Amino acid sequence: MTDVLENPQVLLEEVSAGLKAGSMVPYIGPGISALQEQVVPMGPEALADFFATKTTLPKRAQGNPWAAAQYIESYRFRDTVTLWMQEAFATAVAPSPFHAWLAGLPLPLIIDTWYAGEMRAAMAGRDDWAEVQGITRAGIGEDRWFRFYDAAGKAVDAETAAKAKTLLYTPHGGAVPDANFLISDADYVEVLTEIDIQTPIPEEVRQRRTGMGFVFIGCRFHDQLLRTYARQVMKRSSDRHYAIVDLDALTRNERRFLDEQGIQAIDLPLAEALESLMA
Incomplete structure (x- = not known):
């Protein structure tokens, strides 16, 4: 990471301009909704804690939702994992003002990295968007990495989704x-075996990201998978x-990741940054 950080307000102005022009991709995480008290897990650790309320987890799986889900899948089958995930996110999460603001912008691509569906809900007033979701291939008997849906939640093909003004990628x-x-x-x-050659990433996502700037909001990168x-x-x-990050809260690996990927840190409290972006 650069020794001299750029003025965060100047950076926010750049981000806001890029989002409003549709030349930037928002890559959003659960930290946005976590600003308000929620009744669903908002973050990997919270999801792991939820799994721990359902069964006794081995030490290696405590605090790690991916290992916890694997343990459950191994001993109680995949259907139990799906059932408990549905239970964890059974309560609809209302979109925040920031989700609603993003939904009103001419963005070709929005990436939402959490399961709760706030961004999808924020888009409900529009009919010119589509969603592509990553899927597990466990037990489906299909050589597919993702599925496409229209604004009404109906499964569609890739060609139909490609016509959408905004593509939401989860x-x-x-x-x-x-x-x-x-x-x-x-x-x-399965995914990481092939992600280097981009197979699990939809072609339409690959097309729409070309030449675009990314802004990471409400995300952490403290795990290698993330x-x-x-x-x-x-x-x-x-x-x-x-x-948008709290530099003091970042791990060494997170700082290294930002530096390696040329990601400029905007060192501001998330709530304050979101208010500035929407101004």
């Missing part, structure tokens, strides 16, 4: 409309990216 799946969950270690082993996904999703985009 790489880890989502609670709605069909409870597609990429969550266990086994799920990710860093790998972000690194692969932002391939072949522009060389100017941003992340």
